[in-house]
Amino acid sequence: MASLEFTRRYAMAHRLLATDSPKCAIPHGHNEFVTVRLDPVGAFRFSDTNSAAPFEAVKQRWHGWIDGHVDHTLHLREDDPLIGFFRANEPQRLSQIMTFPGDPTTEALAACFYLKLSAFVEAERLPFVVREVRIEETPTNTVRIDRENFNPAICGLSPRSWPWRADMSINDF
Numbered sequence: 169m170a171s172l173e174f175t176r177r178y179a180m181a182h183r184l185l186a187t188d189s190p191k192c193a194i195p196h197g198h199n200e201f202v203t204v205r206l207d208p209v210g211a212f213r214f215s216d217t218n219s220a221a222p223f224e225a226v227k228q229r230w231h232g233w234i235d236g237h238v239d240h241t242l243h244l245r246e247d248d249p250l251i252g253f254f255r256a257n258e259p260q261r262l263s264q265i266m267t268f269p270g271d272p273t274t275e276a277l278a279a280c281f282y283l284k285l286s287a288f289v290e291a292e293r294l295p296f297v298v299r300e301v302r303i304e305e306t307p308t309n310t311v312r313i314d315r316e317n318f319n320p321a322i323c324g325l326s327p328r329s330w331p332w333r334a335d336m337s338i339n340d341f
């Protein structure tokens with residue numbers, strides 16, 4: 169089987185508080201592209217269909233999550249006081265807030281995407297592993313997480329948090 173790669177676009181906003189940058193501390197948005205690469209567990213072999221396992225299921229689930237649950241979300245650190253504002257004033261919008269331990273950087277987002285997609289692949293029992301997640305934050309700035317530089321087992325994210333779950337969640341509210 170051959171490797172698979174697919175790309176999706178979404179809009180998001182975030183702000184970074186620990187980073188010493190006044191520019192990044194004000195909520196601002198990006199139109200981003202996420203490209204994921206899945207590698208087959210086995211090697212390609214000629215067969216009747218000559219195509220990979222039913223990856224359409226996981227692709228649909230992934231793009232459904234990006235389109236319906238990630239697009240137009242606000243990314244905040246778990247202790248950002250803006251979360252208290254939404255809880256008190258606009259609780260109906262909490263489902264559009266994605267949370268992170270620490271600043272919601274593009275690196276952290278790529279790691280969360282990697283874990284979420286891995287959870288989807290596992291839930292569908294697909295013979296693939298997530299090889300790489302790439303986020304194009306701007307046309308000149310891309311962040312890449314791959315199996316060489318990211319190890320889920322020691323990434324430090326609580327095993328109960330949303331990226332590990334094969335559901336549509338983007339926070340643990």
Ligand SMILES: [Zn+2]
Nearest residue numbers: 182192196198
């Ligand atoms: Zn930004």
